[in-house]
Amino acid sequence: MIRSFDYDAAQRRLDVEFVSGRRYFYLDVPEREVEAMRRATSKGGFFNRRIRDRYRFERG
Template sequence: MIEGAAFDAGESILCVRFRDSGTYFYFDVPEELFDGLCSAASTGAFFNERIKDRFRCERDPDQRRFIPAA
């Protein structure tokens, strides 16, 4: 379900790239949830239980690669 994820701690933005539907940005996500997503046995189950429909999100209209600021 999830192809990759990245997190911008300064902006609290989680970027999730889905295999079938593209890239989405989730706003005001606590860093602990990103850490949990990364260490979850099933990223899809973790995402559905803890992130999906709980945070404002937007689809990346340009489908650009997300690279957090260094």
């Protein structure tokens, strides 16, 4: 589901690239959420539970 992700702490922006090639930028994501995502066994599962539908986003 998720090919890669990166976090800009200064902007609190989580950049997610999906295996489909689509990119989304999730805004105002706390750093603690991203750290938890990095530790998660299933990045896609974590994303679905804790990021998707909780934070505003822009399509890249």
